[in-house]
Amino acid sequence: MAVRARPIDCNGNHSLPYLDLDPNLTYRIRVVNTGSLAGFTLRFQEENLQLIQLDGGIDVEPQSQKSATSAGILFPGQRMDLILRRSPEVDDQAPSSLTIDLDQGCFKYPNPALTPSHTFPIYYNNPSIPESNINPSAPAPIPNDTFHIDIERASSTSSLLASIPAKAQQTHVVYTKIEKLARLSNIPYGFFNRTTWKPQADPPIPLISLPRHQWDRNQLAVVTGPEPEWVDLIVNNLDEGPHPFHLHGHNFYVLFIHKASIGWGSYNPFQDAFPPGLSLPSASSDPEYTPYDLTRAILRDTVQIPSRGYAVLRFRADNPGVWLFHCHIAWHLASGMAMVVDVLGDIEGEWAHSALNL
Ligand SMILES: [Cu+2]
Numbered sequence: 001m002a003v004r005a006r007p008i009d010c011n012g013n014h015s016l017p018y019l020d021l022d023p024n025l026t027y028r029i030r031v032v033n034t035g036s037l038a039g040f041t042l043r044f045q046e047e048n049l050q051l052i053q054l055d056g057g058i059d060v061e062p063q064s065q066k067s068a069t070s071a072g073i074l075f076p077g078q079r080m081d082l083i084l085r086r087s088p089e090v091d092d093q094a095p096s097s098l099t100i101d102l103d104q105g106c107f108k109y110p111n112p113a114l115t116p117s118h119t120f121p122i123y124y125n126n127p128s129i130p131e132s133n134i135n136p137s138a139p140a141p142i143p144n145d146t147f148h149i150d151i152e153r154a155s156s157t158s159s160l161l162a163s164i165p166a167k168a169q170q171t172h173v174v175y176t177k178i179e180k181l182a183r184l185s186n187i188p189y190g191f192f193n194r195t196t197w198k199p200q201a202d203p204p205i206p207l208i209s210l211p212r213h214q215w216d217r218n219q220l221a222v223v224t225g226p227e228p229e230w231v232d233l234i235v236n237n238l239d240e241g242p243h244p245f246h247l248h249g250h251n252f253y254v255l256f257i258h259k260a261s262i263g264w265g266s267y268n269p270f271q272d273a274f275p276p277g278l279s280l281p282s283a284s285s286d287p288e289y290t291p292y293d294l295t296r297a298i299l300r301d302t303v304q305i306p307s308r309g310y311a312v313l314r315f316r317a318d319n320p321g322v323w324l325f326h327c328h329i330a331w332h333l334a335s336g337m338a339m340v341v342d343v344l345g346d347i348e349g350e351w352a353h354s355a356l357n358l
Pocket residue numbers: 242243244327328329332333337
């Protein structure tokens with residue numbers, strides 16, 4: 001049953017939070033999306049931005065556009081580091097503002113109770129602004145025609161990209177979806193392949209100290225083997241919505257992301273001659289040939305995978321452990337949209353004791 005909602009004003013009559021900056025200083029802004037559902041974009045009125053790092057310390061190639069004023073979309077779990085400078089054309093004392101726009105791509109239906117944009121004042125050289133003097137009404141939103149940094153199109157620095165091999169040593173393919181099944185009382189659950197994840201319960205012992213054959217039926221594992229190897233993980237998103245997937249214990253190179261305009265948009269390299277969404281190459285006899293543009297890859301630990309699309313993630317599986325790979329939308333994880341990546345275990349999964357000296 002639909003329940004009527006009404007707009008909720010979280011600020012009430014209180015003063016807006018504000019930034020108090022010095023126009024002569026350059027600031028490093030570290031942004032973390034700790035949200036449980038939506039991505040967001042930051043827009044500044046009178047400042048210029050430069051994106052320097054993603055996902056906690058991973059350097060990106062400097063942008064040629066020096067006068068960008070907005071950056072995003074930052075999805076749940078993702079981080080970005082920005083350099084913020086006062087625009088040189090602007091009067092030192094002129095007030096400015098920061099607007100945060102919520103991405104509505106994950107909202108299936110219009111929500112009249114949602115205020116998707118919030119604007120906050122920025123003051124310069126005015127450290128003693130009394131709270132009561134701050135205008136409680138929001139500054140006018142910034143027009144949309146500003147230069148934008150699309151962080152999805154950024155690439156890592158060439159030194160980071162130099163270590164990607166032309167081919168991975170192993171390839172794994174998974175499919176993910178939220179499903180409402182009669183056998184699960186029509187309650188939506190997240191799936192990887194045919195498994196909806198729950199914490200290990202039978203027996204209730206951490207996976208890391210349990211031989212793999214004793215893991216319960218709620219654990220889907222990609223097993224990378226006892227030696228460090230380069231792994232391609234191809235994640236097909238069959239769902240109607242996009243999902244931000246996060247891997248623990250490793251960063252991965254995002255080699256390609258595809259969103260289908262028609263059909264499921266899936267890629268199975270064991271069946272398909274070529275990845276959908278990439279142009280067919282001329283016949284190549286080069287054993288090092290790769291369909292992906294490795295000079296444009298981005299190293300990350302959280303990737304937004306579009307609905308009816310896929311992502312090709314390449315990483316070196318060299319950090320021993322049983323690592324969760326999961327959607328970072330809180331209720332999707334809670335409903336089982338997760339699996340594990342078992343790194344440096346032996347064939348039976350007895351590795352934990354020897355590799356970690358447990
Ligand atoms: Cu999700």
